[in-house]
Amino acid sequence: MSEEEAYEFVKGTLEEEGIVPFHDDELETVKSIENCINCGLCINHCPVVASVGLDRFSGPRSIAVQLTRSPPEYWATADTIYLCTGCGTCREVCPKNVDIPEIVNIVRARIFKTRRDLVPKGLFGVHETLTDYRTAFEPWDDVEEKEASRDMRIERLGLKFVPDRIKDEADVLFYPGCQAEERAQEVREAGKMILEHFGINYTLLEEFNCCGLPARLMGDDETARSLAADLRRKVKALGVSQVVTTCAGCTSSLNDIARRDEWGVPVYHMVEYLVHEVGLDGVRSALKARSDGVLKVTVHDPCHLIRHTSRQTMQDALALLDAVPGVEIVPSGVSDSCCGGGGLVAYHAKDVASAVTQENVGGITHTEAERVVTPCPLCTAQIEASLFRDGSSIEVDDLSVFIAQRLVME
Amino acid sequence: MELETDVLVIGGGMAGLAAACSAADAGASVIVVRKGHGATADSSGAIDIAGYLPGGNTPFQSGREGLRAITGLFPYHPYSVLGQESTETGSQFEKALERVEHSVNMLKKWLSGTPAETIGSLERNISAVTVLGTSKPTSLLQKTMLPPDWDDDSILLFEGFAGNPDFNAVLAAKTFMAERARVGEPPKKIADSELTLSPFGKPYNVSPVEIARHLDHPGGTAFLADSLSKDVERTGATHIALPPILGLKTPAENRRILEDRLDVQVFELLSFPPSVPGLRLLRSLDNTLAGLDVRILEAHEAMNYEQSGNRIVRVQCKTHHRSLDILPDSVILASGKFIGGGITGSENGLSERLFGLPVVSEDWTSTDGIRPQRLTRPISINSRGHALFACGVAVDMHLRPLDGSGNTFAENLFSAGSVLAGYNYPVEKSGLGVALATGVFAGTNAAHALQEE
Secondary structure, eight states, X not given: OOHHHHHHHHHHHHHHTTOOOOOGGGHHXXXXXXXXXXXXXXXXXXXXXXXXXXXTSOHHHHHHHHTTXXXXXXXXXXXXXXXXXXXXXXXXXXXXXXXHHHHHHHHHHHHHHHOGGGSOGGGHHHHHHHHHHSSSSOOOSOHHHHHHHHHHHHHHHTOOOOOOOOOSSOSEEEEOOHIIIIXXXXXXXXXXXXXXXXXXXXXXXXXXOOOSHHHHHHTOHHHHHHHHHHHHHHHHHHTOSEEEESOHHHHHHHHHHHHHTTOOSOEEEHHHIIIIIIIXXXXXXXXXXXSSSXXXXXXXXXXXXXXXXXXXXXXXHHHHHHHSTTEEEOOOSOTTSOOSOOTTHHHHOHHHHHHHHHHHHHHHHTSOOSEEEESOHHHHHHHHHHHHHTTOOOEEEEHHHHHHHTBOOO | OEEEEEEEEEOOSHHHHHHHHHHHHTTOOEEEEESSOOTTTXXXXXXXXXXXXXXXOSOOSSHHHHHHHHHHHOTTSHHHHHTGGGGGGTOSHHHHHHHHHHHHHHXXXXXXXXXXXXXXXXXXXXXXXXXXXXXXXXXXXXGGGSOOOOOTTOEEEEEEETTOTTOOHHHHHHHHHHHHHHHTOSOOEEEEEEEOOOTTSOSSSOOXXXXXXXXXXXXXXXXXXXXXXXXXXXXXXXXXXXXSOSOSSOHHHHHHHHHHHHTSEEEEOBOSSSOHHHHHHHHHHHHHHHHTTOEEEETOEEEEEEEETTEEEEEEEEOSSOEEEEEEEEEEEOOOSTTTTSEEEETTEEEETTTOOOEEOTXXXXXXXXXXXXXXXXXSSOTTOOGGGGOEEOBOTTSOBBOTTSSBSOTXXXXXXXXXXXXXXXXXXXXXXXXXXXXXXXXXXXXXXXXXX
């Protein structure tokens, strides 16, 4: 028996016992558990624990120590591990750098593989869409209807239509993300407007596919890796030197896979791209106030930007907003609190997701802000819906849309 | 990206925040980089200055007495370093006392009006009560944690919460009663009880922070008072000891509601880490810094540095996917010990993580190549403690770390807190006190170094 055959044989036995070997790229996360001193500091900061209590969601520490169980027993955590919104607060406060959000993904992947019956039913819809269409949202049946919806959104928000640009030899790939492709189309349009406005040589993907984040979050590791591989192939074929996205989730996910799969191409969120590549002075001179008077704005920091990419991204976002004439930024005190929209929790435990957003709603409605601005279409949708349910008249804008609305048009 | 600043503080626990506050107070622009929440957030929230002499079993009566003994016996203890200016006059005590007293006053000022408002002094150690029913000497406590005065007629009630695994009222009452009887001091009547308070509807798996948040909600504390009233009636309690759960935002107000409604005196016990008071302390200091225009960069880990001549000119920090270079005039290393991550151990010995500074043991010999296990004693709990916890970097009289040959590592690098060698905080009960006093001194020195340029 060759070494290769022996390995396959052992893998076969493991499968019978419900054990899924770790990937090489997961080992660093797995090893980080060794550092856990079981202090429980993370529990005091977890927004899900704060919203629904430790009895419903056993908290980050219990998740961290789950991995020390014998492998087939992961299924025992299924009732709590899918309630993690993946905000990353625990990793941020952890004195020992235990990578708890990634442990969640690793455990979910094992449950998905060996005990699919325990995966929340609400996730199978997304799973089907992802495997059938390679995006997280079901594409529109009728292209004309999709365009009509887009035009309506453009008109309502006062944006300008820019035709799609798919070309060879572009410098930048603009990757709007599933939500902006199929649902929040205004964000995709705003992104195009901005890049066009600053004369960037960009392109869209000819055939869009999801970065794999939703698949990874539900535990479907195979689909996640196959989507990531597709995307890598497309980026490499285009030969672009930078990737820009308007979605917070895509920013962190693309950065993760670009590092893991060695893309050799930097991935920026639009706010970073505008501040560091276009330059704040250039952006400032291209912006005008949208109406007379001062608009009081408060921001929300998407977890996927501040905790899964870098806290600096929100410094950039604030610098951008500061450059917009007629805008006053009001702090809410809860800007970095998870909106509850992450981790696919809203797909199967809406009550948990809504409970988490209450913290944001409370903080935002206590300010004098007339508008919430956030550089993430998912946070926008989640906070907008919660404010609406709360009876608040405060509107929520995606930051890219907010900027595009204020570009000086010839 | 690059950022310029007068003073860069590496570490955001007590030492780092105290250093940042005092440097900002002195007019410097300050940036704090913090990787996570370290030992201060993870503490009981009590600020110990000096509780015991290593090897001793009798607690010091006061912080002042402790400082006198420590500076007299250990000339390189961080407290002694604070007093080194007056070496010509023979005693390090006077100057050390002055500096520690100054930093205690500063801390009280910074925490005044915050949820972690602090009480106590160097003149008398407080005998704080823990959730185990034991007592420990400490110098400063948050106001809601101060044990009230009691007499022979007092009845103390230890009240637990159903489903909260961090506190067993029966055990605490038993232990405390035995100790009181041994020393022959009041209170003589001690009771225990348990009530059910379920912020999320179920009386199990209730974490202290859940109860604390619940009490901050409107009506939360009033409801607790109603639940407590039956136990007060039944036991005739005049004093109530609660685990530290009196709220994250308005603990003083919550205590007042309880005391007014029940006509008793209420105080919080010291608990295991991570505690609600520890969180209150860290958050309050963070807010004070924000008021002083100090920037705290959360989740930034200092990874590397550049030196030019005898100065640190650049510190490279990383976040999850990005990096940031900070160009400081002065740097304060307050990265903590084993929990904070400033010092790590491996089979090759201990090392300081960022600058690679030599780490020395309690007898000031190098720990290079020594397995950390060799620095522990066979009996885990003993009054002399373990040398491992006294390991750290050696410093000059300005708290500047020394290199392997005993020279100043860099003229603009200062250090504070548990990264320092020469004090065994678990047995001395001096952890946050040394962090505070060295933090304030390092911050002042760093700001002072700027003016000299």
